[in-house]
Amino acid sequence: MSDLRAELTEILDEAEWEWLIPHVQRDAVILVAPELNLVDVGVAIASDHIPSVQQWIDQQLITKPTTVQVGEWNSDAFSELRQRTKRFNTLIVQPYVLVQEIAAV
Numbered sequence: 001m002s003d004l005r006a007e008l009t010e011i012l013d014e015a016e017w018e019w020l021i022p023h024v025q026r027d028a029v030i031l032v033a034p035e036l037n038l039v040d041v042g043v044a045i046a047s048d049h050i051p052s053v054q055q056w057i058d059q060q061l062i063t064k065p066t067t068v069q070v071g072e073w074n075s076d077a078f079s080e081l082r083q084r085t086k087r088f089n090t091l092i093v094q095p096y097v098l099v100q101e102i103a104a105v
Helices: 002-011 017-025 038-046 050-058 067-077
Strands: 013-016 029-032 087-093 096-101
Touching: 002 038, 002 087, 013 017, 017 029, 017 067, 017 087, 017 096, 029 038, 038 050, 038 087, 038 096
Parallel strands: 029 096
Antiparallel strands: 013 087, 087 096
16 A cells, blocks of 8 residues: 555646646546545545545545536636636546646745
8 A cells, every 4th residue: 555655646746727628528537625635535546445435425525527617727728817827736546637726826
């Protein structure tokens, strides 16, 4: 388990919204609430720890992005007034891309 945690920690990255669009289109993005640790969620999913994953789903702490969220991210990304593109912390746990919004500064 510690090897998996170390591996996932190493591949934790940041991505711009535009880079995630193809993954959203193939329904592979999972939005992780900011109060959860992205690596903890990745470890639970990768190791099929169903009780944790089910609890997070039930509490809506891990969800698929809604069409409203995707629309907001798209409009933010293509707004002429944007200061900075929308960014996410990301973790790939095949076949999923786990993402957490990074708060705008």
